[in-house]
Amino acid sequence: xxxxKAARQPDVLYLTTDFLSKVIENIPATIGVKEATGLRFVLxxxxxxxxxGVAREEFLGKNDFDLFPEDQAAQFVARDREVLASGEMxxxxxxQISTRHKGLxxxxxxxxxxxxxxxxxxYLLVMSQDVTDQKQxxxxxxxxxxxxxxxxxxxxxxxxEADIANNSVFYSPMWKRMRGFDVDEEVDSSVxxxxxxxxxxxRGRVQDTVARQNSGEIPHNALEYRExxxxxxxxxxxxxxxxxxxxxxxxxxxxxxxxxxxxxxxxQEQQLQDLTHRLEIALRVSRIGVFEGNLETGELFWDKRILxxxxxxxxxxxxxATEWERAVHPEDAPRILLALAQSVADQSTFRERYxxxxxxxxxxxxxxxxxxxxxxxGTPKLIGVNADVTEEVALSESLRMANFLAEARxxxxxxxxxxxxxxxxxxxxxGLPNRRYLDEIIARFAExxxxxxxxxxxxxxxxxxxxxxxxxxxxxxxxxxxxxxxxKLLSEAVGVGHFVARxxxxxxxxxxxxxxxxxxxxxxxxxxxxxxxxPIPYEGHFCRIGASVGIAIESGSRIDPARVLINxxxxxxxxxxxxxxxxxxxxxxxxxxxxxxxxxxDDILRGIExxxxxxxxxPLVDAHTHEPVGAEALVRWRHPTEGILPPGRFLKIAEDLNxxxxxxxxxxxxAIGDLARWQSQGLPIGSVSVNVSFRRLSDEDLVPSxxxxxxxxxxxxxxxxxxxxxxxxxxxxxxNIDAIKEMGIGIDVDDFGTGHxxxxxxxxxxxxxxKIDRQLIxxxxxxxxxxxxxxxxxxxGRTLGIKxxxxxxxxxxxxxxxxxxxxxxxxxxxFARPMPARQLEDWLRGAAPRTIGDRHGSRAASQ
Numbered sequence: 030x031x032x033x034k035a036a037r038q039p040d041v042l043y044l045t046t047d048f049l050s051k052v053i054e055n056i057p058a059t060i061g062v063k064e065a066t067g068l069r070f071v072l073x074x075x076x077x078x079x080x081x082g083v084a085r086e087e088f089l090g091k092n093d094f095d096l097f098p099e100d101q102a103a104q105f106v107a108r109d110r111e112v113l114a115s116g117e118m119x120x121x122x123x124x125q126i127s128t129r130h131k132g133l134x135x136x137x138x139x140x141x142x143x144x145x146x147x148x149x150x151x152y153l154l155v156m157s158q159d160v161t162d163q164k165q166x167x168x169x170x171x172x173x174x175x176x177x178x179x180x181x182x183x184x185x186x187x188x189x190e191a192d193i194a195n196n197s198v199f200y201s202p203m204w205k206r207m208r209g210f211d212v213d214e215e216v217d218s219s220v221x222x223x224x225x226x227x228x229x230x231x232r233g234r235v236q237d238t239v240a241r242q243n244s245g246e247i248p249h250n251a252l253e254y255r256e257x258x259x260x261x262x263x264x265x266x267x268x269x270x271x272x273x274x275x276x277x278x279x280x281x282x283x284x285x286x287x288x289x290x291x292x293x294x295x296x297q298e299q300q301l302q303d304l305t306h307r308l309e310i311a312l313r314v315s316r317i318g319v320f321e322g323n324l325e326t327g328e329l330f331w332d333k334r335i336l337x338x339x340x341x342x343x344x345x346x347x348x349x350a351t352e353w354e355r356a357v358h359p360e361d362a363p364r365i366l367l368a369l370a371q372s373v374a375d376q377s378t379f380r381e382r383y384x385x386x387x388x389x390x391x392x393x394x395x396x397x398x399x400x401x402x403x404x405x406x407g408t409p410k411l412i413g414v415n416a417d418v419t420e421e422v423a424l425s426e427s428l429r430m431a432n433f434l435a436e437a438r439x440x441x442x443x444x445x446x447x448x449x450x451x452x453x454x455x456x457x458x459x460g461l462p463n464r465r466y467l468d469e470i471i472a473r474f475a476e477x478x479x480x481x482x483x484x485x486x487x488x489x490x491x492x493x494x495x496x497x498x499x500x501x502x503x504x505x506x507x508x509x510x511x512x513x514x515x516x517k518l519l520s521e522a523v524g525v526g527h528f529v530a531r532x533x534x535x536x537x538x539x540x541x542x543x544x545x546x547x548x549x550x551x552x553x554x555x556x557x558x559x560x561x562x563x564p565i566p567y568e569g570h571f572c573r574i575g576a577s578v579g580i581a582i583e584s585g586s587r588i589d590p591a592r593v594l595i596n597x598x599x600x601x602x603x604x605x606x607x608x609x610x611x612x613x614x615x616x617x618x619x620x621x622x623x624x625x626x627x628x629x630x631d632d633i634l635r636g637i638e639x640x641x642x643x644x645x646x647x648p649l650v651d652a653h654t655h656e657p658v659g660a661e662a663l664v665r666w667r668h669p670t671e672g673i674l675p676p677g678r679f680l681k682i683a684e685d686l687n688x689x690x691x692x693x694x695x696x697x698x699x700a701i702g703d704l705a706r707w708q709s710q711g712l713p714i715g716s717v718s719v720n721v722s723f724r725r726l727s728d729e730d731l732v733p734s735x736x737x738x739x740x741x742x743x744x745x746x747x748x749x750x751x752x753x754x755x756x757x758x759x760x761x762x763x764x765n766i767d768a769i770k771e772m773g774i775g776i777d778v779d780d781f782g783t784g785h786x787x788x789x790x791x792x793x794x795x796x797x798x799x800k801i802d803r804q805l806i807x808x809x810x811x812x813x814x815x816x817x818x819x820x821x822x823x824x825x826g827r828t829l830g831i832k833x834x835x836x837x838x839x840x841x842x843x844x845x846x847x848x849x850x851x852x853x854x855x856x857x858x859x860f861a862r863p864m865p866a867r868q869l870e871d872w873l874r875g876a877a878p879r880t881i882g883d884r885h886g887s888r889a890a891s892q
Contacts, residue, residue: 047404048321051412055400059157061088065142065150068092068109080159082129098127112140113150120302123164126157135161139302187288189270193243194282196220207266207290209259228255228263245280248272253291265295317414320399322350324373324409329353338395338417340387358384358392360569376401379411382418394422423502430504456531458509459516467530467538468590474542475588485545485584489554490597491519493535493561494575494609507567511574518560522553538597545582547614554578554612562610577604578612599623629682632668637691641667644696644703645863646717648872649834652848652855657873659716661748661856662700663863664692689722694734696720697745703866704744712873718746718777726762735772742773746797750779766794777834781822796831798853803837806857809850810842816850823851 053060053072059080062072073088083096093102093109104124112119118141126134138157145151187204191197196219202212208226210216217223220239227235231254241247249271255263270286318335322328327350333343339356341348357365361383372379379399384392399413454466462470471486478484493515500508512535519529519537528540539557541550557576564571579601583593600615602623607613636642644662651658666674683689700717707714725731726749747769770776778791778799801822808815819835826833835847838857847855861872 048412051400051402052319055412059136059155059159061155061157062143063092063109063153063155065113065152068106068153071152080128080131080134080157081126082131101125101127108140109153113142113153116142116144116150123160134159135164187290189286189288191220191270191284191286192282193284194276198223204288207288208256208264226257228257231255242270242272242281242284245272245275245278250286253295264290265292267291317416319414320412322399322411324411327351335415338393338415339385340389340391356385356387358386360384372399373401373409373411379413382422392419393417394419427501427504430506434505456516459513459531461516461520461537462528462530464530464532467528467532467540470528470530470540471588471590471593474540475590478588484543484588485582486543486588486593487541487545487550487580487582488593488597489539489541489550489557489612490579490581490594490601491537491539491557492577492601492605494577494605496535496574499572499574503567503570503572507570507572510567511565511572514565515561515574515576519557522557522560538594545584547580547582550580550582551612551614554580558610558612575610577601577609579604579615580612581615596620626682629679630686633666633679633683633686633688636666636668637688637695639669640695641669642692642695643667643865644700644719645865646703646869647856647863648714648861648869649718649854649856650860652835652844652852655844655855655860657713658854659718660714660869662696662717662719664696664720665863684722684724687724690725690728693719693721693725698738699866701738701740701745707870707873710870712870714873716744716746716775718748718775720779721747721749723749726765728765729761731765732768732772735769735774740772740774743775744773746775746777748777748779748800763793779836791829795829798832798834799826800834800836800856801852803857806835806837806843806847807839809835810840810846816846819847819852820850826853827851 054074056074057076059077060072060074061070061077063069064071069090069092070088071090073085075085077083077088078085081096088096093105096102097105108119108121118139121136121138121140124136124138126136128134136157137160138155140156141154142150143152143154187207188201189204190199192199198218198220200216200218205212205214205216224232224236224239235252235254238247238250238252242250250269252266252268254266254268256266258264267289268286270284272281272284274281274283276282316334318338319332320335321330323330329348329350329352331339331341331345331348336343336345354362354366365381365383368381369379371377379397379401382394382396384394386392394417396416396418397413399411401409401411403409454462454469456463471488474484474486493511496508496511499511512531515537516529516531519539523529523539523541527542527544530538530540532538539553541553544550558578561574561576564573566572579597579599581593581596581600583589583596596615599619600613603619604611604613613619643665645665646660646662648657649659649661650656664676664680666679668674680689683692697719700719704714704717766776775797776794778794778796780802781799801819805815805819805822809819823833825831832853833851834854834856835843835852836856838844838847838855838859840859843857844855844859864872
């Protein structure tokens with residue numbers, strides 16, 4: 030029986046027959062269902078009608094012989110029976126169908142059985158996509174390939190020439206590189222050797238094509254097949270060729286052709302096919318949200334994705350039409366409400382783009398697509414999808430604006446050549462003096478006052494905070510307006526007698542001549558920061574930026590212009606590092622600190638080359654038996670003069686140097702080797718977890734580099750801090766995480782309980798386990814409230830099937846309580862401190878004290 034209350038729940042929409050019927054009806058691909066016995070159609074969607082030109086009523090109850098030419102129908106039915114007999118899904122890459130209004134069309138089709146309760150085929154599901162245009166494009170491309178056959182080597186194509194009579198093949202350098210061979214390497218050129226490298230599943234088809242072309246049956250070939258790369262994996266090859274010499278009997282004696290590596294294309298096609306075959310799953314995990322609106326009651330039922338897009342709580346179940354109208358941007362509301370009313374009146378499709386204002390004030394752009402329908406009770410409703418297209422719109426606008434500015438500036442350059450020299454001392458945008466003028470002013474002042482010990486000057490080096498977001502969101506025109514506004518503010522703030530220059534994109538310098546009073550300079554910097562922070566109106570928007578200020582004072586008879594600018598830059602660096610929207614004075618201590626950081630940075634680069642960064646391991650034990658089950662690899666720096674250094678001494682500087690990825694990789698490589706040695710010795714370490722920086726997850730080379738390591742599935746896991754990213758990762762990060770999981774590498778969440786991860790993000794990530802932060806563990810032995818809190822976290826993990834680790838366990842009493850609460854694993858000083866690999870081996874054999882390790886502690890180790 031239909032449950033009206035359940036149907037109002039967004040998540041249940043996917044589970045109702047009515048809802049799935051609506052989804053199938055609106056899918057652009059053709060979907061048909063046949064009954065298994067007579068193969069008569071019992072369901073055809075709208076796309077099927079549009080493709081074939083056959084009305085739905087004419088489809089129902091008919092079989093293929095009633096609807097299509099006999100030869101086509103016979104082929105369709107043969108494949109139908111093959112699927113029903115095997116019980117397996119059949120993918121038909123290409124088949125022909127005669128339509129009533131479009132002529133002959135080419136389809137890519139998937140057929141699969143729908144089983145009854147007895148696991149017998151009851152229906153046959155057919156899903157087809159019209160690929161006629163794609164195939165026509167491919168045919169046109171094939172016709173042009175012959176004309177360019179001899180030039181393809183220089184175009185990056187692998188060229189081959191087959192001597193059929195002598196059973197040998199010439200391979201070009203590009204052909205060899207494509208397969209991992211050296212250019213000068215001798216490759217067995219026999220057809221048999223080549224066929225041996227062809228994937229077994231493709232070999233028969235390839236051999237058949239080769240035989241047909243050798244016999245002269247076909248004038249040219251076009252093959253897509255898999256071939257074994259030299260390193261062992263398979264790549265997809267698209268091969269085209271044609272005969273250019275023939276024997277007296279008309280059979281070809283020489284073939285020339287080209288090969289292209291289409292591995293990436295095939296991967297993308299497979300991904301698209303997988304998404305098509307998993308319709309309901311795709312809807313659940315896609316970035317598209319589904320909604321249904323009751324036009325009589327004004328109630329809207331949104332799934333969690335739409336709630337997320339609109340910035341509303343995922344706990345909401347029913348949204349009113351009034352709430353939606355309030356969320357529509359005021360400038361778009363009249364147009365959208367009128368279009369919606371017209372669609373409802375006409376019972377036509379509603380397809381619009383409009384902006385919304387989220388509760389937090391953020392403006393997003395929505396693409397909406399909805400259809401009118403009446404349910405079984407005759408209630409008028411709308412069902413459709415919403416997609417957040419903000420980034421696409423912003424990118425399009427940014428590209429349009431960039432193109433506009435490029436054209437405008439090119440024209441301006443042509444007309445301004447005569448004025449360039451006269452304007453060489455000023456910034457064209459703001460009218461302020463530029464860096465060249467600034468250097469001249471300071472040098473002039475230093476020269477003029479070189480015999481005046483009482484003279485002096487100060488510079489305020491100003492950098493705008495959050496300026497890049499203005500350019501990225503509102504365009505460079507808005508950014509230019511902000512820069513002009515700031516230039517005016519600075520000029521008004523300093524008054525007469527001081528000098529303001531624009532020295533970079535969003536950087537300014539104020540020179541205060543004969544002003545060295547720190548209090549007055551501090552007050553000036555505070556006024557500038559406060560004025561810059563005021564909202565800047567721009568075309569209906571309020572731009573909000575900040576300012577960081579570095580102050581350097583130079584006095585005496587020997588003023589060094591270059592030094593004072595460098596000192597101001599150092600002070601600015603400190604201000605930005607301490608949180609921005611503040612000012613800092615240059616000092617000797619600051620200089621010494623920066624110089625010290627530079628020395629550490631140089632040492633880090635040298636240490637990477639000398640393999641001084643090594644893993645220390647802290648065991649992970651079973652919460653009930655206290656037997657070791659794994660270990661966490663924690664980075665240490667074996668410094669040649671200072672000994673073993675904890676991460677707190679070098680990680681921040683290493684991150685600034687952008688070398689964390691190299692350190693992570695070295696630790697991972699060493700950990701893989703250590704684990705293999707331990708397992709070969711029969712030591713009870715099943716896996717090792719390695720801390721990985723968030724920046725690595727945005728690295729497009731991460732997954733290829735991991736594949737080269739050939740990590741055994743289940744032996745390695747990556748730990749990520751919950752507080753860093755779990756609610757913020759983008760498509761690249763999400764893709765890398767999925768790929769990491771596919772390789773059998775576990776995902777662990779560290780410091781769980783200290784961040785703000787939503788359950789939606791936790792479900793998206795589905796880690797292998799998460800670690801409860803030591804701050805929550807420390808009072809667990811004495812506080813019942815803390816015990817309840819930890820127990821609730823354990824319940825979350827148990828519900829989601831995620832193992833729970835308690836880290837920072839210092840006492841056996843804590844261990845006992847955590848075991849009773851239900852933690853799966855424990856880690857901390859109560860069992861062992863972090864230690865080198867050899868020491869861990871002794872510990873595992875019982876030859877070392879159970880509290881040995883370095884002095885830096887588990888928390889410092891995981892930073």
